[in-house]
Amino acid sequence: MLEHVLVLSAYLFSVGLYGLITSRNMVRALICLELIFNAVNINFVTFSDFFDSRHLKGSIFAIFVIAIAAAEAAIGLAILSAIYRNRKSIHINQSNLLTK
Template sequence: MMTEYVLILSAYLFSIGIYGLTTSRNMVRALMCLELILNAVNINLVTFSDLFDSRQLKGDIFSVFVIAIAAVEAAIGPAIVSSIHRNRKSTCINQSNLLNK
């Protein structure tokens, strides 16, 4: 019974993240929505790992790797956004064309 609630929470987080990622014009908001998507994936990994085989921690270990990737993204992403803001004076995704000099 608890599994359904956790999966519904994960589906809500994932759908909010996808909606925000596709509709956001701000790079910082897009990074936050990407974090929501990664957290929803982590919730699914831990839930299904506990549901199918609670003795092995494969899903839990894989979610630790996803958390590490999210931490790297949280460290590198704002640096890239601030570099783009310094050069282009805007963090709007529609206005930043990185191929033009």
């Protein structure tokens, strides 16, 4: 069971990392970052259950990561909407914020 969950987590992490590296769209990059966070959460919960099932340290840490990821998504989408209002584009290679 442990191997299956770790393979799933590695697959999610790999897909998220590939999408983060190759994406040109900021929304897609945020979604891929969320995939990476979810893969890490799966690892936390799995290892917490496998090594010490009486304590919920991994699950509690995963809840903190979920809360941080939700805040990151909200702030990221707010920044993206501000960039879109100013630049009329959300492509990563077209958004140089230092030039007007």
